[in-house]
Amino acid sequence: MTCECHDNVPQYTLEEVSDHCHPDSCWIVYVDKVYDITKFIDEHPGGFEILLEHAGTDATSVFKGTGHTKEARDMLSLYFIGNLVEEERIYKNKFQKGKKCRSCLRKKKDDEKKQSISETVNTIVNSKTINS
Numbered sequence: 174m175t176c177e178c179h180d181n182v183p184q185y186t187l188e189e190v191s192d193h194c195h196p197d198s199c200w201i202v203y204v205d206k207v208y209d210i211t212k213f214i215d216e217h218p219g220g221f222e223i224l225l226e227h228a229g230t231d232a233t234s235v236f237k238g239t240g241h242t243k244e245a246r247d248m249l250s251l252y253f254i255g256n257l258v259e260e261e262r263i264y265k266n267k268f269q270k271g272k273k274c275r276s277c278l279r280k281k282k283d284d285e286k287k288q289s290i291s292e293t294v295n296t297i298v299n300s301k302t303i304n305s
């Protein structure tokens with residue numbers, strides 16, 4: 174039932190995440206995904222204290238509850254390190270099979286573009302070879 178896009182990333186239990194609850198190693202869970210935000214602590218516009226208060230925990234509701242903007246949600250991907258193990262996920266619908274995440278859809282589009290460019294280049298090269 175996991176998202177095909179993210180099957181190959183490390184999986185962590187909530188207990189493992191809970192070991193990373195200090196400034197030297199600060200992880201949080203957001204919507205069943207695990208983020209290492211250690212490098213971000215000092216840059217957080219809402220201050221470092223609040224991050225450390227929730228370090229090592231599932232911070233989904235508190236992150237949502239503090240009304241973060243789309244920019245803040247997008248920033249999370251910079252710190253993504255893996256998923257919660259399947260049996261501890263509570264947002265299973267986000268990982269449904271066949272449902273691609275945004276970054277995978279973007280990658281698919283890029284791959285299609287590259288493919289089409291390389292086909293065009295091949296056509297040009299072939300026609301030049303034939304004509305020469």
Ligand code: HEM
Nearest residue numbers: 210218219223224227232235236239241242244245248249
């Ligand atoms: C433990 C969970 C978190 C809590 C409780 C929290 C709390 C807050 C609060 C209270 C503010 C408002 C600051 C103000 O307006 O004075 C804020 C702003 C902000 N936070 Fe967090 N934060 C959390 C995690 C994160 C994470 C993981 C990121 C990004 C990786 C992030 C990015 C931001 C950004 C960019 C802002 C500026 C306003 C915005 O764009 O939403 N926060 N945060």
